[in-house]
Amino acid sequence: MQITKEEVLAKCNSASKNTLMETLSIEVIDYGFDFLTARMPVNSKVYQPDGVLHGGATVALAESVGSFAAHIFVDTEAFFVRGIEISANHIKSVKEGFVYARATFLHKGRTTQLLDIKVTDDKDNLIAVCKLSTISLPKKN
Template identity: 35%
Template sequence: MDGKDTRRDYARELADANVPEHLRGWLSDWGVGALVVKLGIVFEELTAERSVATMPVVGNTQVAGVLHGGASAALAETLGSFAATLHAGEGRIAMGVDLNATHHRPATSGLVRGVCTALQLGRNVTSHEIVISDSDGRRVCTARITNLLRDL
């Protein structure tokens, strides 16, 4: 090591993911995560009670040319985990303990949009429902995530 600070500067990553300004300090040491960047997830809204993000279908497909179910699950887990961590507060983190997803129809182009809504915001456990829709507003996937809240 040459004595330089080796922490990565996540400012560009946070801006590209459209993380709200008031949350960028919170994420300045971690960014949004490599998978969020690879999947092209862009946030529209980010609170403990409701989080919204989009993700392109292109680049996130499986061999048949439709949105990969794992990409839908990753979008759902991203939204639910970010929302749960915001609820947990400073010095705490959310750890996913259960994720389930039901895939209703394929998405083949455009963007999908995930809307995450809190079902239960407890002191140690949260549950969120995530509805993922295609560009025409048709439901592609319904997911639910449960997060355990722990001190860092």
Template identity: 30%
Template sequence: MIWKILPTLEGLNTSGQNTAVEHLGIVFTEVGEDYLLAEMPVDHRTVQPMRLLHGGVSCVLIETLGSVAGMLCVPNPGSDYIVGTEINASHLRGVGEGGKVFGKVTAVRLGKRVQVWSVEITNEEGKVTCVGRLTCQVMTA
């Protein structure tokens, strides 16, 4: 298990209250030994004018998953925290309004100063719609 702080779905979802996470309808749905899963609706909050999932909102999902996972893996819980320093996303397939997308985050590197996270976003048919990477700097309070 990679987690320094043991996550629970209740705790993960409570932490997103009154934030962009809640506003966009992002809900954590599974905690694995080395991954987190979340889902997000494709609705009026998350689409662009052509009624497709907004690419920037996919980046919000990537940043959310990577940042939350990163905070669970800081070397010194309670004094360390992370900040995102670079994000990229390759949008591979459009997703129309009315369904959901699912994000899975896994670690690429968990260093003392730098973390790199990979996120794969899929549609309801399990097809990859976006792949992203988030780089985080580990900071000490």
């Protein structure tokens, strides 16, 4: 049985309840066979003191979308996924609107995954480039 795009989006967004993703208003908005996209509003909840998007909030968005992508493509009945490393290069500041993070796989192994995450603004300007490594570990019964 194949899961629909709407079911994937609903599953991701319902899993965000009472988490950092809900606190930051991160919403998964698009999904395809090799990518996942989420967005986050840029407002005072995610500002650094001078009124622009905090780099830590950008990284939280990137890790959230990358981890969700790894979960979608792994058998979560048998495995759990954990992030093991994330890096970010911040390129441009944002003061308002939304930022969008699109995660795509560079490597989709049985044990480790490597994701490329591009963060853009409403005008498709590149805001940050992130890489996330995740690991899939067997659940113990």
